[in-house]
Amino acid sequence: MGRLEVSLCGWKLDNPVIPASGTFGFGYEFAQFYDLNQLGSIALKGTTREARFGNPTPRIAECDRGMINAVGLQNPGVDQVISKELPRLKEVYQKKVIANVSGFSLEEYVECAQKMAAQDLVGLIEVNISCPNVHHGGMSFGTDPKQAAKVTRAVKTAVSKPVFIKLTPNVTDIVAIAKAVEEAGADGISMINTLLGARFDLKTGKPILANIMGGFSGPAIKPIALRMVYQVYEAVSIPIIGIGGLASAEDVIEMMSAGATAVQIGAENCRNPYACKKIIDRLPVLLDELKIQNLKDIIGRSHS
Amino acid sequence: MKSIQMYTIESNEALTQDVWRMVLKGDTSWIERPGQFVNLLITGQYLRRPISVADWNEETLTLIYKIVGEGTKKMAALKCQEVLEALTGLGNGFELQHTPKKILLIGGGVGVPPLYGLAKKALEIGKQVTVLLGFKSQHEAFYLEEFAALGAQVLVSTNDGSLGTKGFVTTVMEKEGLLEETYFVCGPVAMLKAVHQLSRANGQLSLEERMGCGFGACMGCSCKTKEGPKRLCVEGPVLKSEEILWED
Numbered sequence: 265m266g267r268l269e270v271s272l273c274g275w276k277l278d279n280p281v282i283p284a285s286g287t288f289g290f291g292y293e294f295a296q297f298y299d300l301n302q303l304g305s306i307a308l309k310g311t312t313r314e315a316r317f318g319n320p321t322p323r324i325a326e327c328d329r330g331m332i333n334a335v336g337l338q339n340p341g342v343d344q345v346i347s348k349e350l351p352r353l354k355e356v357y358q359k360k361v362i363a364n365v366s367g368f369s370l371e372e373y374v375e376c377a378q379k380m381a382a383q384d385l386v387g388l389i390e391v392n393i394s395c396p397n398v399h400h401g402g403m404s405f406g407t408d409p410k411q412a413a414k415v416t417r418a419v420k421t422a423v424s425k426p427v428f429i430k431l432t433p434n435v436t437d438i439v440a441i442a443k444a445v446e447e448a449g450a451d452g453i454s455m456i457n458t459l460l461g462a463r464f465d466l467k468t469g470k471p472i473l474a475n476i477m478g479g480f481s482g483p484a485i486k487p488i489a490l491r492m493v494y495q496v497y498e499a500v501s502i503p504i505i506g507i508g509g510l511a512s513a514e515d516v517i518e519m520m521s522a523g524a525t526a527v528q529i530g531a532e533n534c535r536n537p538y539a540c541k542k543i544i545d546r547l548p549v550l551l552d553e554l555k556i557q558n559l560k561d562i563i564g565r566s567h568s
Numbered sequence: 569m570k571s572i573q574m575y576t577i578e579s580n581e582a583l584t585q586d587v588w589r590m591v592l593k594g595d596t597s598w599i600e601r602p603g604q605f606v607n608l609l610i611t612g613q614y615l616r617r618p619i620s621v622a623d624w625n626e627e628t629l630t631l632i633y634k635i636v637g638e639g640t641k642k643m644a645a646l647k648c649q650e651v652l653e654a655l656t657g658l659g660n661g662f663e664l665q666h667t668p669k670k671i672l673l674i675g676g677g678v679g680v681p682p683l684y685g686l687a688k689k690a691l692e693i694g695k696q697v698t699v700l701l702g703f704k705s706q707h708e709a710f711y712l713e714e715f716a717a718l719g720a721q722v723l724v725s726t727n728d729g730s731l732g733t734k735g736f737v738t739t740v741m742e743k744e745g746l747l748e749e750t751y752f753v754c755g756p757v758a759m760l761k762a763v764h765q766l767s768r769a770n771g772q773l774s775l776e777e778r779m780g781c782g783f784g785a786c787m788g789c790s791c792k793t794k795e796g797p798k799r800l801c802v803e804g805p806v807l808k809s810e811e812i813l814w815e816d
């Protein structure tokens with residue numbers, strides 16, 4: 265067994281480092297930078313039933329230690345993802361991936377999840393109930409424990425592969441949502457998605473984003489993600505994939521200490537295509553420095 | 569091929585009050601076409617800054633940039649011999665093959681830089697090149713002599729008439745009867761649209777969008793086209809006039 269190995273619902277990952285949905289496309293763009301098989305897994309771009317262009321541009325704004333995106337779930341639709349994107353990824357990647365699905369109704373979540381779960385390449389379904397970019401749907405499921413439980417139940421009934429629910433941080437009580445999805449049968453939790461943010465032009469005062477608001481992510485949100493993962497770890501017994509502002513091997517150790525079994529790296533992939541590789545290469549060295557034998561031993565060690 | 573490369577700054581100087589030229593020493597083997605760009609990591613800025621390659625040879629590449637905000641301000645403060653990290657191999661660039669012998673290059677403001685490399689390549693392969701440059705006024709104009717020295721015919725418009733024809737590049741196109749020429753254009757979107765509407769020929773347009781990654785991962789830079797959405801950082805920044813869907 266490798267020192268970096270972790271296990272998500274019986275699925276063994278060589279290491280816990282996974283690029284986050286939306287910041288890694290369908291993976292293959294990164295194959296020109298390094299061998300993708302070094303990754304723990306890959307979380308694919310959020311997929312919907314129909315093709316979507318997403319929001320009008322500009323839809324990226326820079327911030328101090330982060331960025332706001334209002335991409336709005338651009339994707340070619342689940343059927344094209346299966347017929348065009350997955351075969352391209354398969355050529356360069358031999359492990360299983362995480363399929364991130366979104367929807368505007370229960371039926372859409374279920375249909376997308378079923379279609380993606382039927383693919384050999386897919387090891388786990390991640391249900392995005394939190395994307396803040398879309399005007400209808402999305403947001404409401406993730407901000408109400410009852411709605412969140414409903415989506416969880418619907419998807420769980422429809423697919424047999426593990427189902428992780430991806431939580432939005434834009435709520436007053438994230439623990440209540442986490443408990444609700446656990447009770448509804450979720451196999452795990454991915455957290456956090458982006459925080460709602462906005463930027464305005466210095467000279468004109470006009471919004472930078474055509475959509476005015478978007479999802480804020482990057483190193484600036486790390487303390488919020490750590491706090492939320494810590495709280496949720498205390499309240500649930502299903503595994504957590506920790507996401508939010510992670511950019512280094514040190515960050516990965518901190519997030520796993522707070523309670524994450526695996527981690528996802530988001531915005532950092534955008535500024536540095538080698539971000540995940542760099543973290544994976546550094547982890548064994550850092551474990552030596554910290555005198556940690558196996559990475560999985562530190563999961564949740566921040567809790568007394 | 570996309571990769572991260574380190575460059576040493578050979579020179580960094582002002583061309584006008586706020587337009588600067590930076591010459592970087594390092595790998596240029598990735599450059600296949602004029603109109604491709606680099607994405608520069610600037611200390612203290614979270615996102616990289618996309619800047620077109622204006623010119624290149626075996627050892628150096630030249631960037632011409634306008635100071636518009638934090639990142640470009642920091643670029644102008646960089647000294648010779650400092651090292652810059654760039655993501656390279658980005659963008660499709662202009663396509664000179666299968667274009668007529670006589671071509672028209674149109675640039676507005678900081679849309680001018682990539683046209684320099686384009687003019688150079690076009691003249692090298694024996695094309696007859698007219699360069700039409702639009703600026704706000706004379707004191708913002710740059711690179712007129714450089715284009716002329718390459719052997720291109722240079723026409724200029726300024727909004728206030730302080731240099732060349734008073735008006736816009738489209739004013740010159742009408743005045744000089746350039747409406748049938750295959751064109752290559754880079755500049756503000758309003759200019760691209762005006763050129764496209766006026767010209768009776770087809771052209772290649774270099775577009776601009778705020779970018780998250782610059783290499784195809786984030787979908788931040790998408791543009792609607794007749795062939796479906798295209799990422800300006802991968803399938804662009806140069807699009808054909810026939811494929812663009814103009815929004816109002």
Ligand SMILES: Cc1cc2nc3c(=O)[nH]c(=O)nc-3n(C[C@H](O)[C@H](O)[C@H](O)COP(=O)(O)OP(=O)(O)OC[C@H]3O[C@@H](n4cnc5c(N)ncnc54)[C@H](O)[C@@H]3O)c2cc1C
Nearest residue numbers: 326617618619620632633634636637638639640678777778
């Ligand atoms: C493919 C491409 C090629 C370019 N080539 C050139 C060039 O050769 N010379 C040149 O002067 N400029 C060029 N630009 C525009 C240049 O990228 C911006 O002016 C620059 O990023 C502004 O950075 P800033 O920090 O000074 O401004 P800020 O406003 O502080 O930047 C904030 C954020 O917005 C982005 N941004 C702001 N304005 C623009 C813009 N017009 N286009 C894209 N992103 C923007 C920045 O990259 C940054 O992420 C190009 C843009 C693209 C997309």
Ligand SMILES: Cc1cc2nc3c(=O)[nH]c(=O)nc-3n(C[C@H](O)[C@H](O)[C@H](O)COP(=O)(O)O)c2cc1C
Nearest residue numbers: 284285286310333392456457481482508509530531
């Ligand atoms: C450009 C961009 C696009 C994103 N698209 C999605 C998406 O399609 N589905 C999803 O669940 N999360 C999406 N996210 C959220 C990330 O997966 C991640 O949860 C969030 O950015 C926090 O991590 P970070 O701080 O490391 O970026 C996106 C984030 C970014 C920056």
Ligand code: FES
Nearest residue numbers: 781782786787801
């Ligand atoms: S800027 Fe990220 S896809 Fe083009």
